[in-house]
Amino acid sequence: MEFNEFLNNFSTSVKKAHSIYIYPHVSADGDTLGSTLALKKYFDSIDKESVILIEEVFPSTYKFMYDEDSFEFYDQNEHDKADLHISVDTGDINRLGKRKEAFKGETINIDHHKTNTNYAKENYVDYHASSSGEIIYEMLIGLGCTLTKEIAVYLYVAISTDTGGFRYSNTNENCFKIASELIKFNINISDLSKKVFETNSIEKTLLMGKAIEKLRFFFDSRVAVVLFRKEEYLTLNANEEMFDGIIQIPRNIEGVIVAAVIRQSLDDTVKVNLRSNDDQVDVSKIAFDNNGGGHKRAAGYTSNENMDDTLEKLLHDIEKQLK
Amino acid sequence: MEFNEFLNNFSTSVKKAHSIYIYPHVSADGDTLGSTLALKKYFDSIDKESVILIEEVFPSTYKFMYDEDSFEFYDQNEHDKADLHISVDTGDINRLGKRKEAFKGETINIDHHKTNTNYAKENYVDYHASSSGEIIYEMLIGLGCTLTKEIAVYLYVAISTDTGGFRYSNTNENCFKIASELIKFNINISDLSKKVFETNSIEKTLLMGKAIEKLRFFFDSRVAVVLFRKEEYLTLNANEEMFDGIIQIPRNIEGVIVAAVIRQSLDDTVKVNLRSNDDQVDVSKIAFDNNGGGHKRAAGYTSNENMDDTLEKLLHDIEKQLK
Incomplete structure (x- = not known):
């Protein structure tokens, strides 16, 4: 109209x-x-x-x-x-x-x-x-x-x-x-x-600090992953909403092509949030292969594996696309 | 002209x-x-x-x-x-x-x-x-x-x-x-x-994480202080420039009126960086009393005391202005 x-x-x-x-x-x-x-x-x-x-x-x-x-x-x-x-x-x-x-x-x-x-x-x-x-x-x-x-x-x-x-x-x-x-x-x-x-709440700020502490780098620091186990954030009074921005931490690091947050939810399911900073990696492909969704630069899925296996499989999936 | x-x-x-x-x-x-x-x-x-x-x-x-x-x-x-x-x-x-x-x-x-x-x-x-x-x-x-x-x-x-x-x-x-x-x-x-x-470098990101880890709150969380000892940041490959933005971490926390970063420099002098989020506290007064400078909302000085005494004196100075 x-x-x-x-x-x-x-x-x-x-x-x-x-x-x-x-x-x-x-x-x-x-x-x-x-x-x-x-x-x-x-x-x-x-x-x-x-x-x-x-x-x-x-x-x-x-x-x-x-x-x-x-x-x-x-x-x-x-x-x-x-x-x-x-x-x-x-x-x-x-x-x-x-x-x-x-x-x-x-x-x-x-x-x-x-x-x-x-x-x-x-x-x-x-x-x-x-x-x-x-x-x-x-x-x-x-x-x-x-x-x-x-x-x-x-x-x-x-x-x-x-x-x-x-x-x-x-x-x-x-x-x-x-x-x-x-x-x-x-x-x-x-x-x-x-x-x-x-403005961030104290809880959000402490959660960000914890995320930085849990950062891990792979493939010459072209891939940055935050691994969050339930017990690591339970004491911080973090709610689900606060996790939204956490992916920005690995994503904003110089030279990082793929950023991921792998998080054990309160109900023990493992959630994977992905960002790509470069056209060479389409993270929606990885998400679709794992029954998730999204688009080239931002995607996510729920994993059926434990944290460590989820990370290993994810790194394997990313490697296939990294040049 | x-x-x-x-x-x-x-x-x-x-x-x-x-x-x-x-x-x-x-x-x-x-x-x-x-x-x-x-x-x-x-x-x-x-x-x-x-x-x-x-x-x-x-x-x-x-x-x-x-x-x-x-x-x-x-x-x-x-x-x-x-x-x-x-x-x-x-x-x-x-x-x-x-x-x-x-x-x-x-x-x-x-x-x-x-x-x-x-x-x-x-x-x-x-x-x-x-x-x-x-x-x-x-x-x-x-x-x-x-x-x-x-x-x-x-x-x-x-x-x-x-x-x-x-x-x-x-x-x-x-x-x-x-x-x-x-x-x-x-x-x-x-x-x-x-x-x-x-975009942040890995070093800057890790420094931010360390700053959050070192956060301390006083006066019902109306004052937030980051205390950085030399040995805590030396291993992070941080340079002086990277410290510039660190004061934003305590300053951006909800409810914080005064934010401070107290840092032991490489030459062991103790540097104090201050921000006020509210007219009730004029941080330049505190800085001037300590031979430093700045304005109401942003000021700083070099302390002659050690880290702990610097913190104690600073909290005392802030308390005088807090309502």
């Missing part, structure tokens, strides 16, 4: 609605939270009743954006009053978690994920956009919304986090242009960046 | 010159290297003889920008041929190292540091600019230079590194605007960002 056509439909739907529920996806990130908040503040500015429905603990990284007036925790018995439902940054209906029960009737789906399943009555998916924040910015401008410093902060967080701070390959011309507009509202870039990019 | 007036003078000086030496500062960073390279490529495009003079090993982070035709290692006996000398990103003449002997006669100083000492015959210092890269971009546009992908890469590296990847407080509207122009040349943002921001 054309952007302008969508914007007209959107505007009409909003005018008709008496009350709106806005839906970020589960495991909320900066883009879904910043985008839904910006939209909520727009509805406030035109005196349209709305609320953002969430169902999980608010992520600690973004707690500075939490406000009681904007968010409500989903309650099946309570939340059946809206006559318009808008999801943002949510690729498929299951990413709405329990709230998918409420997402019915007049529904709008605004997203930038190529894999979006168009599950709503009205769907606007622009996968050329860096982030949902970029789409919401263009929508608010198109709707004649007067941006405020508050909205600028939300959109900046949305766009900057989804592009990894303007570092990922989805970083585009438009998101730099939008950033140059948002910064005019005197938003504190260094303070925001510190909060969203640089 | 007005930018346009400077640009006219610059253009006249360049026209008159037969051969130009371009000077990055010592301990070269992305801004000074990217900026001097962009200028060098401009001179190439107008068939003006020029070379970038350096005197140190090329920094490994930026080795992908090194090319034999652009750089020459300074040799006092060899390099006395230019009739125009241009320093970029260099706040004072001593930052030219040994090359200051050659920086004589027709000299131009282009910089964005507020503390610039205007040591050249012609000085253009714009301290509102995020980086020297931002100034060079505006100069090349003003001079009618046709930008190329190569120049776009150099300027992107200059601007993005000096703003910490658009995260520091010097990040401004113009540098986002320029980034939106440079990205049109199809530069590989994710590849460049990985090279300049995310």
Whole structure:
């Protein structure tokens, strides 16, 4: 759908609605939270009743954006009053978690994920956009919304986090242009960046230290592997989410072509996370051979072997592709 | 001086010159290297003889920008041929190292540091600019230079590194605007960002791991200290430069107000590096009391005591300011 056509439909739907529920996806990130908040503040500015429905603990990284007036925790018995439902940054209906029960009737789906399943009555998916924040910015401008410093902060967080701070390959011309507009509202870039990019919990920091301690190098340090046994991280109070970034440690080492984290989970299954820094190794091939998935540069699988055998087999699989 | 007036003078000086030496500062960073390279490529495009003079090993982070035709290692006996000398990103003449002997006669100083000492015959210092890269971009546009992908890469590296990847407080509207122009040349943002921001040597990685291992917390984890004894890092092949970023580890921990690294140097002196994350503690006061220096949020000093006494005294000094 054309952007302008969508914007007209959107505007009409909003005018008709008496009350709106806005839906970020589960495991909320900066883009879904910043985008839904910006939209909520727009509805406030035109005196349209709305609320953002969430169902999980608010992520600690973004707690500075939490406000009681904007968010409500989903309650099946309570939340059946809206006559318009808008999801943002949510690729498929299951990413709405329990709230998918409420997402019915007049529904709008605004997203930038190529894999979006168009599950709503009205769907606007622009996968050329860096982030949902970029789409919401263009929508608010198109709707004649007067941006405020508050909205600028939300959109900046949305766009900057989804592009990894303007570092990922989805970083585009438009998101730099939008950033140059948002910064005019005197938003504190260094303070925001510190909060969203640089702050780690004590537990995460100690887990990173342990990961470095467990680093092993193979094939002239072209392959770096972190081997994590359960007993090594249990005492660190690490949760599953904290393991997400650990692969960056071996991946970011100079000269490393393949990085791996092999981890014994709480249920004793052995999980393998892989990254390739070079086209010579396609880690998705290794993952597919082990009934896993992914793409050339990032893939993973669950191993049926113990830690040591998993490592040995993995090194063998990598060696076949190393030049 | 007005930018346009400077640009006219610059253009006249360049026209008159037969051969130009371009000077990055010592301990070269992305801004000074990217900026001097962009200028060098401009001179190439107008068939003006020029070379970038350096005197140190090329920094490994930026080795992908090194090319034999652009750089020459300074040799006092060899390099006395230019009739125009241009320093970029260099706040004072001593930052030219040994090359200051050659920086004589027709000299131009282009910089964005507020503390610039205007040591050249012609000085253009714009301290509102995020980086020297931002100034060079505006100069090349003003001079009618046709930008190329190569120049776009150099300027992107200059601007993005000096703003910490658009995260520091010097990040401004113009540098986002320029980034939106440079990205049109199809530069590989994710590849460049990985090279300049995310790659660590094995030694640096292991040093970071050791720093996390040596973390100690005080005052309900509002103070985090890394204590490094000489014997703990000697085996890691760490050099002085690698210690620069270590203070970020305690500083980036959630809830930490004061971060410190106390390190026994190779010559046994005890060095203290301090960061404050909150206005309630001004670390420069502590540094000044110990004959050191710095500002509110970042300061340091050399201690006359041993490691343990240094820590004890530091905690006492911090406690006085903690609320």
